[in-house]
Amino acid sequence: MNKKRVLLGMSGGVDSSVAAYLLKEQGYEVIGVTMQVWPDMPDERIEREGGCCSLSAAEDARRVASSLGIRHYVINFKDVFTEKVIDYFIDEYVRGRTPNPCIACNKYIKFDALLKKALELDAFYVATGHYAKTDYDKSTGRYFIRKARDDNKDQTYVLYNLSQYQLEHTLFPLGDFKKTEIRDMARKLGMRVAEKPDSQEICFVEDNDYAGYIEKEAGDRVFAGDIVDKSGNVLGRHKGIAYYTIGQRRGLGISSGHPLYVIDIDSGNNRVVVGGNEDLLGDELIAGDVNFMPFETLKDGMAIDAKIRYKSMESPAIISPLEDGKVNVKFFKKQRAITPGQAVVFYDGDILTGGGTILK
């Protein structure tokens, strides 16, 4: 396997574009790949989106690749993306959980399907423009992830699920840079994408309209039901549990003296449970499908800082192993809107210790 060759996912955005430049400067033979992941959509709609992996995104990537003198290919990953990301996304909502598709995409597409492609092209590494760092502990022989220098842009939250094998084959060239520095570099290099805004939404949902998307794709699997309070009193009707998420306040259609929030989604009974702000607070959760980096399994309790969603603050907690591989997370301070389906990610300083899916 050629260790000097790296396959870089290029979305046409400024991050992966500058990543290409950096990798090339570091002496790698870079192969830029734009992944085609969106299922068949009329091209005009894809063009308007201008987001990840549309035709114009592929064009942007191609242009950057050409200016750097590196090869660029567009590769079709539609089938595996539909199966592992889109279907997962829809299924989770239908089950009353709130998914994080970017985590699934990293696990199954960027660092799996794309990694396989890299190996097929005799490239040892796959690389992305994520703000993250990989590191290796010689004493344990294990790979792990460290937070990026730019804490505002740090994306390690969505990378907690990578295996040792995946980490061994991954490069994150942007880990030591701040976003502003990356944009400056892009400008200096004369890249048109220097001013391209970051895509903030889920790449396959138009206008960030999750509800509309779910309705279109799975409307027949979603049924109206009761909105109840903690005691089971019916307060109103919901259009389908798929359209609600923990902490949601809008769209309940209930008038009340004090603000009401979704505090639980009872998929067994097709009910949405609402309560006051205090009901949203919790200090404990159970995580499943856990993955640890600096070690294989959690043997004893451990003090770490945990994040329960991408944009939340880390909060000190103790994690302890449960039977059947699950992990208990007990926070020192109450957290707001712990959401099943989201990821809880553990940090030890700037080291990403691991994470898992919030079950309850």
Add this chain to the structure above:
Amino acid sequence: MIYLDNAATTRLAPEVLKEMLPYYEEYYGNPSSIYYFSASCRDALDNARQRVAKAIAARPSEIFFTGGGSESDNWALEGIASAAKGKGNHVITTSIEHHAVLNTARYLENMGYRITYVPVDRNGMVDPGDIKKAITKDTILISVMYANNEVGTLQPIREIGSIARDNGIYLHTDAVQAAGHIPIDVNNDMVDLLSMSAHKFNGPKGVGALYIREGVDIHPLIHGGAQERNRRAGTENVPGIVGMGRAIETAAERSCEENARITHMRDVMTDKIFSSITDVRLNGHPDKRLPGIINIEIDGVSGDTLLMNLDMAGIYVSSGSACTSGSPEPSHVLLAMGKTEEEARSSVRISIGRYNTEEEIGIAVLELAQIVSRLRNI
């Protein structure tokens, strides 16, 4: 580098370039102008027209220059459909046509026309009987490609021409891949319209022709000035047309020996491939095939991955057709031939051309075998 994608496009022959240059540098007049300065380029157009006509046994007055094969295909279908308004609205074509024909057919469908897409057999060949069966009183056009661009299969144009004639229906053939490579006679073949494209036979890109048999009722596609006897507007691409004329003449002159030479290289390469790689299959008809095309299905290997690996080794071939590789979908041609999606995705097309040598063939096969072996062992 070893260029083995001649079905996608070909290198401009040096003698063609030489003949074109004066029409950029010196004789750059607009052929429609009255002054003497344009006389030489009017002559050049004439000359090119004669050469193209001769190559397919047509009359010069039946040759109309276009911007390429796709335009010719669009013109043939839309032009005939438009002129036949009121007389009929049914067009028969095949499931293996190039997208320039298929998408135009789909466009006509949106406009209210009915299209029958006749299937092909496992070798990618159309059955003239199926064409005959599809004919109705509303049929105004039959469009069947002369030879398929992906697998090379030669279609039974003469039989289809005969059927078309018996039924008073025009026959159009997309001969983009065939013209300049195999002898074509529009009279023997009973063809009424024929599309050609210069860059497929070592001519320049951006120029092609539509042969329109005298008496055929067709509307223009490109409206405007009176160029091409009022049938196709736009200032003529004189250098391109000159190039096309020269290229087709050279191709026609050398056709027998070139044909034999390329067929020989194709057969040698096919043998080498089969003896150095296991679980390979040839797609397309074993002998009724264009001289240079080898389309193979390699088990357990992704065609796209193979292409990329070959690219990195400096060897250029394609999978599917060039026009569809922007959105890697499995080849509609292979699917129409009964292949599964997986089989279609495991196929690559090699197309040998004028400038390939036996040495290149040898190197390419070696590299191909090595890559296949590595991929199969991952």
